[in-house]
Amino acid sequence: MASSNSGSNNSGSNRMNVPEAAGAMNRFKQEVASELGVPLKEGYNGDLTSKQAGSIGGEMVKKMIQRQEEQMSGQ
16 A cells, blocks of 8 residues: 655654754744744643644744745845
């Protein structure tokens, strides 16, 4: 039977493609959470609502896309 993970070998884990970037990504996540007023803390954050957690991820993606667009346009 075919796997439903589209050929990915990480089986749904949140493993970093570039492990050396983990610290920077955690700092970025903390920065975005702070800007949004979401009480993100080190370790367990299961007390956050789905809306709060999703807002952090969504804003991170938005900022990463913006930075990439700026880099691609030579700004």
